[in-house]
Amino acid sequence: xxxxxxxxxxxxxxxxxxxxxxxxxxxxxxxxxxxxxxxxxxxxxxxxxxxxxxxxxxxxxxxxxxxxxxxxxxxxxxxxxxxxxxxxxxxxxxxxxxxxxxxxxxxxxxxxxxxxxxxxxx
Numbered sequence: 001x002x003x004x005x006x007x008x009x010x011x012x013x014x015x016x017x018x019x020x021x022x023x024x025x026x027x028x029x030x031x032x033x034x035x036x037x038x039x040x041x042x043x044x045x046x047x048x049x050x051x052x053x054x055x056x057x058x059x060x061x062x063x064x065x066x067x068x069x070x071x072x073x074x075x076x077x078x079x080x081x082x083x084x085x086x087x088x089x090x091x092x093x094x095x096x097x098x099x100x101x102x103x104x105x106x107x108x109x110x111x112x113x114x115x116x117x118x119x120x121x122x
Contacts, residue, residue: 005054013047062094069097 020042021035 005051005059009047009050009054012050013043016046017043062091066094066097069094069101073101 017039021039024030024038025035
């Protein structure tokens with residue numbers, strides 16, 4: 001449910017905001033306004049930083065790996081490029097691509113082993 005960059009950033013931002021507000025509430029001279037400003041600023045700051053770090057750093061690197069796998073598939077003419085939905089989680093998409101590629105390679109290895117035994121027999 002929350003396994004997307006915005007969901008994770010939202011959960012972390014809420015946690016940071018709550019912890020910050022509780023920590024600030026222990027001081028004597030606090031008003032509701034100062035606590036709400038503290039909660040809002042800590043939420044907005046942590047949400048934007050977490051979203052940036054997840055979206056642009058982690059997921060962009062995964063996308064680079066996916067592009068490399070795609071280039072590898074283009075060099076290998078026997079593996080047909082199939083379209084995977086763009087809205088699938090990038091980690092699941094990357095996992096699916098790697099599994100697909102390794103299955104195709106495993107089939108090629110088994111076929112080569114069969115040909116080897118066939119050649120040995122004749």
